[in-house]
Amino acid sequence: MDILFEFFSLQDPNIRYVLAGTILLGISAGALGCFAILRRRALVGDAVAHAILPGVCLAFIVAGGKDPFMLIAGAFVFGLLSMVTMDFITRNSRIAPDASIGMVLSVFFGLGVVLLTFIQSTGHIDQSGLDDFLFGQAASMIGDDVLVFGGLSLLILVIIVITFKELKLISFDPSFAQSIGYPVKRMEFLLALLMVMTITAGIQAVGVVLMASMLIIPAAAARYWTDSLRVMLLIAAGVGAFSGITGSFISYTAPAMPTGPWMVVSTAFIFFLSFLLAPGRGEIARYIQKKRLSYKVASENILKTLYAMEEEDGRTDRLRPLQELRKRRHLTKSRMKKVISTLLNKKLIAYYAGTPDGYVLTADGRREAKRLVRVHRLWEKYLNQHLQIAEDHVHDDAESMEHLITSEIEAELRKSLGSPELDPHLSKIPYDSEDDPEPKKGGSLP
């Protein structure tokens, strides 16, 4: 607890620097990652991140030690080189993109390892801190590093904000962008540059091995919460910042721990929460929606069954016992009970005691049942007439569509079919007649 307080009181200027650096990095990686995953370049980022290792090592050899500017230059050059190589291989041979990504990733990284061991074996270069670039070590950043890496992240953010509209366009529809005269090739190159810059900015904090996940995971998590790119960018940036804080905190409390893995695990945790909890797209929300739909289908089917019985014997006043309903609709006892009580509550059916006791449609219920049967038969007619599907093949499709057709679609169907009398099976299509009672509010199902 003390250490938590000590960390977040920001008394130590070093903590302030490190924190500022990692948060900025998290923000820029998160935001740029949105474009990377939307353009399906997620694993290209992985390859570029691995491929900058030889650049880092060469920078060490040339500078004779750790120099932030040389590091960035080296990483940048190799990042770009790896991108060009991947592109060149896929364009000029029959090697598929995935294989060329894998090759560039492993061969460049192999070169990096060779250089790394070469530096270690020669020994005359100050090699302390070189290992930190594998898995990141936020705590080892000192004043200058933070300024340079943080500055780079800030620059990336500024470029994203300025070119937001163009980046958005080429992420969703490059052909359209091309057709209205945008310089798509140049924009794609800019995006590639930004990606290399982001990865370069991340080497100190996250390390080359896990950098790609800082591009992928926050953006993927943000995708669950929104359909708007702008909001997605903001959420991803927030997730990135959070992971920056977690990573630098752990790196501060346990210096033996590399920062990168913790940043990854903390974003993965947020991703998992988003996957479960996000409204609309999350697993739980979708599960509830599914349950709700299946409940709606079950209750609508009961209404239809009652209506079908009325159609058969032409009696709207006869009570229909529960057993008979269960004979036609195979629901479990408890589910049937629940559905019936919902329908009773909504006053779509009514219960009367008698011998035998049973249920009957109310006026509202009958109208709703009629509507269901109507859209069912209209849909059958539509499939049969416009899509030339044989009449013995249209029932099953209509059985599911009847629960989904809205009043607008119904109106369209009637317009295109001209309100026909009979469906393909020659059953009468029931329309609301003039003498039906006025619909009351709240009569329809959710």
Place this chain on the structure above:
Amino acid sequence: MITSTGWIIITGILAATSCALVGTFLVLRKMSLMGDAISHAVLPGIVIAFLITASRNTFPMLIGAGIVGLFTVWLTEQLSKKGRIFHDASMGIVFTTLFAIGVILISLYAGNVDIDQECVLYGEIAYVPWDLWIWQGTNMGPRPVWILGLVLIMNITFITLMYKELKTYSFSPQLAATLGMPVGLIHYGLMGSVSFTTIASFESVGAILVVALLIVPPATAYLLTDRLHRLLLLAAFFGITSAVGGYYLALWINSSIAGAIAVFAGIQFALVFLLAPKYGLIGRKIRQQIRYKSPKDAILSQEPTLP
């Protein structure tokens, strides 16, 4: 008696051959990055097997890694289906997270676990000759050689028994399914082989350089032939040459052997990429020139190619 140099080269050759054989199918199936994903994701499996058995016992490790490998494949597929995200992104999420957990576990139990972060990344093939398997008092030679040999035999058996199925499956899973082949079994069987191969090679060449052995030799061979059996043999050949060439390269510049193997494989690919008769860069450019001169020949010279 085999010298330590001999043992290192034998280990390299065994790992390279195993990887090349299963890697061929990954490359053909356009699933190369699944190899990358599995090789990263097995790390927590290895560490946990380590912690439970408190030794470098091979079979728990093979089983642990096999389970985690298949779990990775399954989780990636589920996440991209259920979570509705692109397959590549879901793969990226799954394997980086599992790998990160593995690295954290290593850092936490650094005292108990006999592997470190660097070994994870680039293996310790140089120590192979001293990692001996003593069985009932007899020195049976280096342990990794036995494991890799076993995995190689497993892979060869798998490929020989399922050759026709694998062949159909790698060119068209739909066709294989139509012909009534057990596509799910082939898919997961292949992924299982990739997991075992990865884990067995892992100790020697590390997580990332396994990818080099899995992908680069088959991709190199893919530029030279259109026939599956030749592709497998050539891939194995290029794997072996990179293992041997990489060893001497490492000796020459005094560096990590695994890194040098990857670099050597890369150089080989670059040469074939330039010079391959049919699919090489130079050959294609020349043929393009000729094609401009006589359109009739160009059409006649077009041969049906693999997808």
